[in-house]
Amino acid sequence: MSTVSLGMPALPPRGFGNISETEPFPSYARRELQNDQLRANLRHATHTIRDKRLRVVSELPDWEELREAGSAIKAEAMERLPELLAQFEEQFTARGGTVHWARDAAEANRIVEGLVRATGSSEVVKVKSMATQEIGLNEYLEERGIAAFETDLAELIVQLGHDKPSHILVPAIHRNRTEIRDIFLREMPGVDPELTDEPRRLAMAARAHLRRKFLSAKVAISGANFGIAETGTLGVVESEGNGRMCLTLPETLITVMGIEKVLPRAEDLGVFMQLLPRSSTGERMNPYTSLWTGSTPGDGPKDVHVVLLDNGRTRALADRHGRSALHCIRCSACMNVCPVYERAGGHAYGSTYPGPIGAILSPLLTGVEAEENKSLPYASSLCGACFDACPVKINIPEILVHLRGEDVEARHSRPGARRLPSQFDLAMAGASWAMSDGARMGLLERGLPLGKAAAGRDGVISKLPGLGAGWTQSRDIPAPPAESFRAQWAKRAKNSADPHGIKEGEGK
Amino acid sequence: MSARDDILARIHAALGTDITPGEREVGASAPGAGYRATSGRTEDELVDLLVDRLEDYKARVEVVAAAELAEAIRTRLEGKTFVAPAGLPADWLHPSLADRRATDSREEPLGVDRLDAIGAVVTGSAVSIAETGTIVLDGSPDQGRRAISLVPDHHVCVVPVETIVGIVPEGFARLDVTRPLTLISGPSATSDIELERVEGVHGPRTLDVLIVR
Numbered sequence: 256m257s258t259v260s261l262g263m264p265a266l267p268p269r270g271f272g273n274i275s276e277t278e279p280f281p282s283y284a285r286r287e288l289q290n291d292q293l294r295a296n297l298r299h300a301t302h303t304i305r306d307k308r309l310r311v312v313s314e315l316p317d318w319e320e321l322r323e324a325g326s327a328i329k330a331e332a333m334e335r336l337p338e339l340l341a342q343f344e345e346q347f348t349a350r351g352g353t354v355h356w357a358r359d360a361a362e363a364n365r366i367v368e369g370l371v372r373a374t375g376s377s378e379v380v381k382v383k384s385m386a387t388q389e390i391g392l393n394e395y396l397e398e399r400g401i402a403a404f405e406t407d408l409a410e411l412i413v414q415l416g417h418d419k420p421s422h423i424l425v426p427a428i429h430r431n432r433t434e435i436r437d438i439f440l441r442e443m444p445g446v447d448p449e450l451t452d453e454p455r456r457l458a459m460a461a462r463a464h465l466r467r468k469f470l471s472a473k474v475a476i477s478g479a480n481f482g483i484a485e486t487g488t489l490g491v492v493e494s495e496g497n498g499r500m501c502l503t504l505p506e507t508l509i510t511v512m513g514i515e516k517v518l519p520r521a522e523d524l525g526v527f528m529q530l531l532p533r534s535s536t537g538e539r540m541n542p543y544t545s546l547w548t549g550s551t552p553g554d555g556p557k558d559v560h561v562v563l564l565d566n567g568r569t570r571a572l573a574d575r576h577g578r579s580a581l582h583c584i585r586c587s588a589c590m591n592v593c594p595v596y597e598r599a600g601g602h603a604y605g606s607t608y609p610g611p612i613g614a615i616l617s618p619l620l621t622g623v624e625a626e627e628n629k630s631l632p633y634a635s636s637l638c639g640a641c642f643d644a645c646p647v648k649i650n651i652p653e654i655l656v657h658l659r660g661e662d663v664e665a666r667h668s669r670p671g672a673r674r675l676p677s678q679f680d681l682a683m684a685g686a687s688w689a690m691s692d693g694a695r696m697g698l699l700e701r702g703l704p705l706g707k708a709a710a711g712r713d714g715v716i717s718k719l720p721g722l723g724a725g726w727t728q729s730r731d732i733p734a735p736p737a738e739s740f741r742a743q744w745a746k747r748a749k750n751s752a753d754p755h756g757i758k759e760g761e762g763k
Numbered sequence: 764m765s766a767r768d769d770i771l772a773r774i775h776a777a778l779g780t781d782i783t784p785g786e787r788e789v790g791a792s793a794p795g796a797g798y799r800a801t802s803g804r805t806e807d808e809l810v811d812l813l814v815d816r817l818e819d820y821k822a823r824v825e826v827v828a829a830a831e832l833a834e835a836i837r838t839r840l841e842g843k844t845f846v847a848p849a850g851l852p853a854d855w856l857h858p859s860l861a862d863r864r865a866t867d868s869r870e871e872p873l874g875v876d877r878l879d880a881i882g883a884v885v886t887g888s889a890v891s892i893a894e895t896g897t898i899v900l901d902g903s904p905d906q907g908r909r910a911i912s913l914v915p916d917h918h919v920c921v922v923p924v925e926t927i928v929g930i931v932p933e934g935f936a937r938l939d940v941t942r943p944l945t946l947i948s949g950p951s952a953t954s955d956i957e958l959e960r961v962e963g964v965h966g967p968r969t970l971d972v973l974i975v976r
C-alpha cells in the first residue's frame with residue numbers, strides 16, 4: 256500500500272530528540288545480555304512490581320470496566336484533539352496561564368530557554384518528565400549555561416552518574432545501592448564521607464542535598480500526566496514530594512506536555528487516577544498528586560506556562576493502525592511483564608521510551624523508515640503479555656506486526672531494492688508448505704537427529720547459520736529430541752493393544 | 764504559519780477531519796462508563812477502610828469525637844512550633860498552643876525559610892477517599908496555601924467524617940478541579956533504590972490523621 260502514488264497528503268513531519276536508536280536493538284541487547292548485575296536487578300524489580308500490581312488490580316471489581324473506559328476516553332480524545340486542545344488553551348489562559356505550541360524538540364527547547372532567560376535565572380529545578388527527556392531539554396539548557404537539577408531521586412542518581420534512564424518509572428533500576436553510594440560520594444557536594452549504602456541513608460542524603468535547591472529555586476520545569484480540556488487543569492503524579500516542591504515553591508513554572516495528554520473532562524480523572532497508580536507502582540494511590548489550573552493568586556507560582564508538544568505525535572496519529580500508541584499513560588506495566596525487556600534492559604531500546612511501548616511509539620514518532628528505529632518492531636516475542644497488562648488496552652502486539660509490515664514494505668519499495676525474495680520470505684514460504692501437510696511435516700522431522708548432531712556436547716545449539724544467526728545471537732536453542740512427537744505418537748498407536756492407552760477425544 | 768495553526772492543521776490532516784469544529788457536545792459524559800460511580804458503603808465501613816488504608820501507608824491515624832479534637836491535636840504537636848492557616852477553626856486549637864503557633868494566609872504568607880524552621884503544620888481537608896487512603900486539600904481557608912502542608916516535617920491533618928467518600932470517582936465528583944488540589948496518600952515515600960521503600964523524602968516525614976465524628 257504505497258501512499259505516494261495515490262496523491263495522498265504528505266505525512267506530518269517526524270519527531271526528533273531522544274527517540275531514536277543510536278545502535279540497532281539486536282547488537283545493543285546482545286551486549287546488555289552479558290551484564291549479569293543488570294539482569295538480576297531487572298528481574299527482581301519487574302517481578303516485584305508485577306506481583307504488587309496484580310494484587311491491587313484484583314481488589315477492584317470493575318478493573319475491566321475501568322480499562323474499557325480508559326481506552327474509550329483516550330480514543331475520544333484523539334478523535335476530538337483539535338477542539339480539546341483549543342478548549343484547554345482557552346481555559347488555561349482564562350485562569351492566568353500562558354500556552355505555547357512547539358512543532359518539534361528544537362522548537363520546544365527554544366521556547367523553554369526563552370522563558371527561563373526572561374526570569375533572569377540560570378538554574379532550574381525539574382520534576383521527572385518523559386517529555387523533557389524526549390526532547391533532550393537538560394542537555395540543551397546545560398550547553399547554554401542553564402543548570403537543570405533533576406529532583407526525583409532516581410533521576411538524580413542517573414544525572415549524577417552521567418547516565419541514562421533505563422525504565423520510565425524507576426529510571427535508575429540498573430544501579431544497586433553500592434553503586435549509588437559511590438556516585439553520591441563522588442558527585443554530591445558536601446555529602447557525608449561516612450555515607451553507607453543503606454537506602455534510607457541514601458534517600459536522606461538526597462533530601463539534604465536538594466532541600467536548599469527547592470527553597471531557593473525561582474524556576475521549575477515539569478511534565479504533566481494529564482491536561483483537562485474542560486477546565487484547563489494540569490496534573491502531576493509522584494511519590495517523594497519533590498514534585499510538590501517544584502510545582503508550588505518557585506515563582507515561574509514551565510510545563511512541557513505532549514498534545515496527546517489532553518483529556519476531555521475533569522470527571523475522566525476518576526478513571527485515570529485509578530488506572531495509573533495501580534498499573535505503575537502497584538499502589539492503590541501514589542503518595543502525592545498535584546493539580547493546578549493556570550495560576551492561583553497568593554498560592555504557588557505566579558507565572559505559569561505550558562508548552563504543547565507535537566514532535567512526531569501528529570505523525571503517529573496519521574497511522575490509523577498505530578494511532579492508539581498515543582493512548583499510553585506511561586505507567587510502565589508493559590515493560591514489567593515483557594520477557595524481552597526483562598533480559599535486555601531499557602538502554603537497549605536506545606530511546607526515552609523503552610520496552611513494548613517504546614518498540615512501537617519510537618518508530619511511530621520518527622517513522623519506521625527512519626533508519627535508526629527500524630529494528631525496534633522486532634524487539635518482541637509477541638507473547639501478548641503487554642496487551643493484557645496495559646490499563647488503556649493498547650494492542651501492542653498488533654501494532655508491532657503492523658510496523659514490521661511497514662518496515663518490509665519500505666525495504667521492498669526502496670529504490671534499487673533487491674527484487675529477489677529475502678531469506679526470511681523464503682523461510683516463511685517453506686514453513687507454510689511444510690506445515691500445511693502432515694506427510695511433508697513427518698518427512699522433515701526425520702531430519703531431527705541431524706539437529707542433535709549440530710548441538711554441542713552440552714546439548715544446545717549456540718550458533719546457527721544464515722537467517723537463524725539472528726535468533727541465536729542472544730539465546731541458545733536446546734537441541735531437538737532424537738525422535739519427533741509424531742514418531743512417538745505413531746509408536747504409541749502401534750502399541751495400542753494396551754487397554755489403558757489414551758483413545759482419541761479422551762484427552763480432556 | 765504559527766506553530767499553533769501548523770500543529771492543528773497537521774492533526775486535522777492526520778485525522779482526515781475538517782478544520783471546522785466537531786459537532787459533539789463539549790463536556791458530554793464519559794463514554795463506556797460501566798465502572799463504579801459509588802461504593803455504597805456505610806459511614807462506619809468508610810471510616811474503617813480509610814483507617815486501614817492510611818495505616819498501610821504508615822500514617823498515624825486516630826478516630827476522635829469532636830469534643831476531643833483540640834486535645835488530640837495538642838498531644839500530636841509534642842512541644843513543636845507549628846503553622847496553621849488563618850481559616851483553621853479556632854476551637855481546634857487548645858489555648859495553651861497559642862505561643863507556638865504561626866499563622867499563614869494568601870494575603871500574609873510566611874517565607875519558605877520561616878516554614879522550613881517550623882516543626883509542624885495543622886490543616887483541615889476537603890475530601891478523603893477511603894478505598895485508596897487519599898486525603899485531598901483544596902486550598903480552602905482551613906487548609907491554606909500548598910506550601911504550608913509541604914515544607915514542615917510533620918503534618919497533622921483533620922478529616923471530618925462527612926467528607927469521606929468510598930471511591931475515586933466519588934471524590935472527584937465532590938471537588939472543583941480548578942482549585943489548586945493536593946492529593947495525599949500517606950507520607951512522602953520513595954522506592955527508587957533497589958525498590959526498598961523509604962518513607963519521607965521531601966514532603967512531611969510524619970503524617971498524623973485525626974478523623975472527627
Ligand code: SF4
Nearest residue numbers: 583584586587589645
Ligand atoms: S503502553 Fe500501556 S502498559 Fe505500556 S506504559 Fe503505556 S499505558 Fe502503560
